[in-house]
Amino acid sequence: MAVAEPESTRRRRAPRADAIRNQEAIVEAATKVLAEQGTAVDVREIARLSGVGMGTLYRHFPKKEDLVKTVLRQDFTKWAESARLAAIDAEDPWAALTDFFWQALTGYARHRAIVENFALTWSDPDLEGIQQLRLVIERLCDGAKGVLRPGVTTDDLLLLLVSLGHAVQVTDDCRPQMWHRLLHISLDGLRADHREPLPARHSTGTWSPRSRTPSSGCRETR
Amino acid sequence: MAVAEPESTRRRRAPRADAIRNQEAIVEAATKVLAEQGTAVDVREIARLSGVGMGTLYRHFPKKEDLVKTVLRQDFTKWAESARLAAIDAEDPWAALTDFFWQALTGYARHRAIVENFALTWSDPDLEGIQQLRLVIERLCDGAKGVLRPGVTTDDLLLLLVSLGHAVQVTDDCRPQMWHRLLHISLDGLRADHREPLPARHSTGTWSPRSRTPSSGCRETR
Amino acid sequence: MAVAEPESTRRRRAPRADAIRNQEAIVEAATKVLAEQGTAVDVREIARLSGVGMGTLYRHFPKKEDLVKTVLRQDFTKWAESARLAAIDAEDPWAALTDFFWQALTGYARHRAIVENFALTWSDPDLEGIQQLRLVIERLCDGAKGVLRPGVTTDDLLLLLVSLGHAVQVTDDCRPQMWHRLLHISLDGLRADHREPLPARHSTGTWSPRSRTPSSGCRETR
Amino acid sequence: MAVAEPESTRRRRAPRADAIRNQEAIVEAATKVLAEQGTAVDVREIARLSGVGMGTLYRHFPKKEDLVKTVLRQDFTKWAESARLAAIDAEDPWAALTDFFWQALTGYARHRAIVENFALTWSDPDLEGIQQLRLVIERLCDGAKGVLRPGVTTDDLLLLLVSLGHAVQVTDDCRPQMWHRLLHISLDGLRADHREPLPARHSTGTWSPRSRTPSSGCRETR
DNA sequence: TATGAATGAGCATTCATTCAT
């Protein structure tokens, strides 16, 4: 029943069937190698794996960084979404939080490039990756107000995720489930029955155990 | 002409005075740049900074990796020692643990190469680095038996350290003290008042929140 | 539905309407960018600017060089024509010559591709570009017999044009009018009051100042 | 008689015999290919021709541009010097000027990279190449005050050189001596017997033959 | 036939490692 095709259709000869296929192949291949080897991979490897020439790859992604960012954005989104879904039908707010972490750490923490870049996404506005997760966490955090220790912020949970994500990666090869225990411990520390306030958020008067002055660290010259 | 070589000859031909000095200079320089820039540094930079030629550097350390390992071994040791000392005159076992973590995270967590390689030291037998810390933690762990949640192992604490170390590094630039809160939370989760057992250590029957089957992670194809 | 194709079909299948339009668009676009950026431009740029696809462009001009030559041929013609017209209503033969140079240097000397390729057109029979100018100059030369120094040939004037064209381009950015003086000087050198004969045209017995043997040049090995 | 070697000698283990040889080989090879093919040559070609690896080439010249500039500087200097020497024992100031141009145009005008870059050296302070020639010309210009048309500047002569250099290059393949005539003409135009003043140096009130407004040039949109 | 996506050789540059001095 479609009446005369909208103008745009006439102009933009839709069919980029193969182009789309290629783009997808590139992203797929990139996702794979970035997950496995991190952002240091040779672009040629991605091209080879996706079955396209260098030119094609660079037509779709003019800079390696563009491809990396595209993949990361997508994977962060997938990650956030899968973790969100895992939390959605939990019985109670606490279970939702638990399930979220579980899924998040199970799902993507072994993605080299993601873990590599999680750090950077704190500040890089191009990579809203972390924002996706922030949003999910924020909702969980709000929903868990009563069961969460007072003063715990979304950013605390986000950082916890980053932190545990690294633990997952570290132990992935030889102690694949060891992080379960760490998650357990951390979650327990987050419960409402800990009434002791957390150190100030932007502490200038730095909290330290028994006011010990930190000393003899490395890179003091900085 | 040479008369019977004196005993020393049998060993190795004494003149290692400068050789030792060189080796030390190399390691010192490497320590600095590895801490600052991670293992990606150009070997030339190390040679330049230590004032020796490339040849000398490669005589002492045939592969870049050898040098890196040497430095890491040493820095891990220093790290462990400084953290140990920080804990030694604590009032009670719990304070010792607290102080240990505090010092460890304050002191070396910004050492790029260390954090980069902490992961590897789990499995790499060449790098007993982590063992040094293990030893210290083991003692603290034993001493804190009563105040520590039952079932917490040395390895748990070690992994917690790795995990928090990453958090420190991630936030170092923009939120320098944010990890304090995470440490606080984690330590609280470690206390004896949490009587719930931790998930099994080498869980084959994997613990999971409400027996959820982990799904749709990345790199399943592996 | 198409009724029997009219005669034109035998010739070539009439529909060259758009083909011609395309060809024109391509040449127009190419003219612009070649003038602005020289022959190093990316062919894509030309395609984009002319609104046709790469395929179409390459259908009309199988090699980049073909397109360049077409454009140059055309621009040389336009150039020659505009310079001819500038000379046509001069008061006397000398003024005609002067006006010609003036117009030629003002008009096209900043056309990057033209200046770039002026050299080649001496020898390349495909590019009769220079011939167009030759024709014009020849007429001017003939008309100016009396006022021109004896022995000056059309080719001399042609080469002078090439030479000054380069000067125009060189100084275009920072000393836009500096070439005026050079033109003035050269024209004065062309006047009839210089009676000294010019060096032989195809001098084997090379003219040289005081028979100095040229020495130590570059590329002697060639 | 040399007393104790100066300190610097002790430190800087002089012998870079092969390094010097290599550097020379590189420059020599670069000189050759730059003269023949211009600055577009592949760096590999230079490396191959000089018999060194890429790394060696880049050790001596961290950027291609560095090598190019080094070669150009050297060749400009050689060029200026050879032209200066050619002028030095001329009988009179005018002959000096003539000989200078002769030698300059005979010597290096076929050096592709030099001609390519002559233009740029007007503005690029890194390439004092042109300055060398300027200096020589300046002296000749001063010395020829009486025989040179009044108002002729060093820059006029410099531009004439650039301009004629291009003519030499253009005709090198098919009409190798044609530029002799042009030089003759130009020099005649420079003589003192032309008393008509040259157009203003920084003419705002642009000189033009019969005040013709320049029109219909290319690149008007600029 | 027109389109623009695909190709891949080619280019400047880096860096771990080897080797002549």
Added chain:
DNA sequence: AATGAATGAATGCTCATTCAT
């Protein structure tokens, strides 16, 4: 033994030309 010059494979990226749709 020490030096630092030499090596060359590898990397990110470009662009004239071809080809599937």
